[in-house]
Amino acid sequence: MVSSYSPGALSSASLSPEKLAIIEDVVSKACKNGADAADALLYESTSLSAAYRLGKLEDIERSESQDLGLRVLVGRKQTCVSSSDISEKALGPLVERAVAMARLAPEDPYCGLAPKDRLAKSVIDLDLHDPTEPSSEQLSTRAAEAEEAGLAVANITNSNGAGAGWGRTAVALCTSDGFLGSYGATSHSLSCSLLAGEGMGMESDYDFATARHLADLPLASDIGKKAAEKAVRKLSPQRVETQSVPVVYDPRVANRLVGHFAGAISGSSVTRGTSFLKEKMGHPVFASGVTVIDEPHRKRGLGSKPFDGEGIANKTHTLIDDGCLTTWILNSATAKQLGLETTGHASRGTGGPPGSSTSNLYMAAGSLSRTELMSDIKSGFYVTDLIGSGVNGVTGDYSLGAGGFWIEDGEISFPVNEVTIAGNLKEMFREITPANDLVFRYGTNAPTLRVEGMTVAGQ
Numbered sequence: 290m291v292s293s294y295s296p297g298a299l300s301s302a303s304l305s306p307e308k309l310a311i312i313e314d315v316v317s318k319a320c321k322n323g324a325d326a327a328d329a330l331l332y333e334s335t336s337l338s339a340a341y342r343l344g345k346l347e348d349i350e351r352s353e354s355q356d357l358g359l360r361v362l363v364g365r366k367q368t369c370v371s372s373s374d375i376s377e378k379a380l381g382p383l384v385e386r387a388v389a390m391a392r393l394a395p396e397d398p399y400c401g402l403a404p405k406d407r408l409a410k411s412v413i414d415l416d417l418h419d420p421t422e423p424s425s426e427q428l429s430t431r432a433a434e435a436e437e438a439g440l441a442v443a444n445i446t447n448s449n450g451a452g453a454g455w456g457r458t459a460v461a462l463c464t465s466d467g468f469l470g471s472y473g474a475t476s477h478s479l480s481c482s483l484l485a486g487e488g489m490g491m492e493s494d495y496d497f498a499t500a501r502h503l504a505d506l507p508l509a510s511d512i513g514k515k516a517a518e519k520a521v522r523k524l525s526p527q528r529v530e531t532q533s534v535p536v537v538y539d540p541r542v543a544n545r546l547v548g549h550f551a552g553a554i555s556g557s558s559v560t561r562g563t564s565f566l567k568e569k570m571g572h573p574v575f576a577s578g579v580t581v582i583d584e585p586h587r588k589r590g591l592g593s594k595p596f597d598g599e600g601i602a603n604k605t606h607t608l609i610d611d612g613c614l615t616t617w618i619l620n621s622a623t624a625k626q627l628g629l630e631t632t633g634h635a636s637r638g639t640g641g642p643p644g645s646s647t648s649n650l651y652m653a654a655g656s657l658s659r660t661e662l663m664s665d666i667k668s669g670f671y672v673t674d675l676i677g678s679g680v681n682g683v684t685g686d687y688s689l690g691a692g693g694f695w696i697e698d699g700e701i702s703f704p705v706n707e708v709t710i711a712g713n714l715k716e717m718f719r720e721i722t723p724a725n726d727l728v729f730r731y732g733t734n735a736p737t738l739r740v741e742g743m744t745v746a747g748q
Contacts (some may be wrong), residue, residue: 303376303423303471304333304461312357312463315380319361320465321389326362326402328464328599330639331355331375335457339425341432344448348712349425358639361387366394371639380509393404401620403631409601413595416588418457418476419502421430428453431509439513440609442483449482449493451513462637468600476591477503484582485520492526493703494519498730501589519673522694526704529695530748535669536710536743537662537696541608541729542675543735546721547581547652549680549687550574550731551678554608554616556623556634556645558682565685565715566614574614575718578655581609583746585633585648592648592732598637605647606632620645650732655723660699660736662724670745672710685714689744709746717743 312329318720319327328682333355340348357380358371368390372383375716436451456476461471480497496516500506538546550566585603587593592630597603599621606616617627620635636646655662663669676690692706717740724737 296508301471304331304459306342309331309461309471311375311380313469314463315357315359315384316463316465318381318384319359319388322384323740324361324388324391324465325422326465328360330358330598331461332639333657336454337423337425337428337456338454339428339432340450340452341429341436342422343448343737344489345434346429346431346433347363348448349429351425351542355444356597356639358382358637359387360642363388363390363394364576364601365396365398365400365643367400368394368398368434369641371529377582397622397626400465401621401625402466403601403621403635405466407602407631407633408441408464408600409470409596412437412472415472415588415590415593416587417472417501417590417593419475419477419504421503422457423455423477423503428455429625430479430480434509435479435516436483437513438510439481439517442514442517442521444485445483445517446491447484449484449495451481452479453509454478462596462598462600464600468601470596472595474593475501477501477506479506479509479512481516483513483516483520485517486524490524490617493525494521494523499591500593505589513742523692523704523706526692526706527695528662529605529670529705529708529745532746532748533669533742533744535665535696536740536745537665537669538738538740539671539672539673539693540726540730540735540737541606543652543674543738544731544733546714546717546738547650547735550581550718551613551647551650551716552616552682553685554614554618554619556617556619556627559617560623560626561681565683566603566679568572569614572614573612573719575609575612576637577612579609579612579721579723580607580653581651581746582607582653583634583650587649587729590649590729594648594651597633598629598635601631601633601635603633618647649732649734651727651728651729652723652736654725654727654736657722657724658714659724659726662722662737662739663696664699666696666699669703669704670694670708670743671696687712687714701712705747707747710743711746712740
C-alpha cells in the first residue's frame, strides 16, 4: 500500500481524497500485475475566458479536463500510458496493457523512480490558489475596460481585441516507493492588443499580465493604456544600415536570453552532446557579477511547485554564480547518465517519462538603472520585439528578426522595424550587463539587458 504525505493547505484547489485514492489504486494494481515499480500522475483543469473586440463581446469559452498518466517499470524497461477516463472500468485494462507493453519495451539503463531518500516529506503551501472564481460577466467586463481605455488613447485606430481569463489546475503524483503529494494553483490573466495609425503606416502592440491571485493583477485600464502607448510609439519607423552596435533588450524580451541559457544546460541537451555549454561546468559563462537563479518555492510564483515531477523535494538553485556555471538542470534519468544526482528539476506530463525544466527562473538585477545602462551608447538598438526562433543549440549561433527603437547619445530616438540581430550566445552571455529593474511578471524573468557588439542587419 502506498503511504500518503500531506497534500498541504491548498485543499480547495488540490485533488479530492477520492481522486488521490484512484491513483494510489492504479499504482498498487500495476505492481500486483507484475511491475517492479510504477508511478501515476493525475491532472485536473478548469478554465474560463472572454474575448472582446471593438466594443462587442466576441466569445466566452469554458473547458474542463482531466488526464491520468501511468508509468510502469519492469526491470530496466518502461512504458507510459494515459487516459482521460479514470473510471475503474477503464483503468483496469489500462494497467494490464501498460505492464504488457513494458515487458516488450527496449532496455533503458537509466530509467527508474527517483531516489527514495530524496522524496519530499511534505507539501509546502506556496499560496498558489486564489479562491476567487470570476463569472463570465466579470471577465468580459475586464476585457471591455482594457480595450475601452486603449481605444481612448490618441492615434489608436483599431483593435485586435482584449481578453480576460481564469484557470484552476490540480495535480497529484503517486509512486510505488511511497510518495503521494498533490497541490493546486489558479491563474488570472488579462491582455489587450491595439493598432495605431492608418493604412500602410499602421503599427500594433500589446500588453498582458498573468497572476496567481486576482489581487496581483494590474487594473484592466492600465493594461489597455500601456498597449495603446506602445503601439503609438512605434509609428513612423525608420530603417537603419547594417552595423555592429550595443543591443539593449527590454525586459519583455530579455527573458528569452535566460531561456536559451536554460535550454543549453538541460540534462537532455548535455547528455546528447547537443549543447554549446556542454564543456562549461565550473567555468565562466556570463560576465562576472551576473547571477541566474531558479526558485521553485517563490510565493505566488507563476512557475512555483512544492515538489518536482518525480516527487523530489526541490529547492532554490543558483545556476550562475558570479558568472560561473554551477549545475545542470537534471531529473533522475539524466543525472544517472552523467553520474550525478538529480537537481529536483523533473517535469512531467501524462504522456511520457519525466523531462526536466526550470520553475521561477530569473537573472538577478544589476546595479545600474536602465538610463545609466544606455547613457554611454552613441548608437545602438533597444529591442522590444523578437520574431522567430533562429537559435542553434549546438553552436550557440543566434539570429532573430527584431523591432524596437534606435538609441542615439544614450537616449531612445526613433522606432525601428524589419531588422535582424545576430551574434553567438557564447559571446553574448559574456557581454551581458543587467540593469536594476527586475520585475517578476513571467515564469522566466530578467531585467533590462545590454549586450555589446551585436550585428544589427538593416537595409
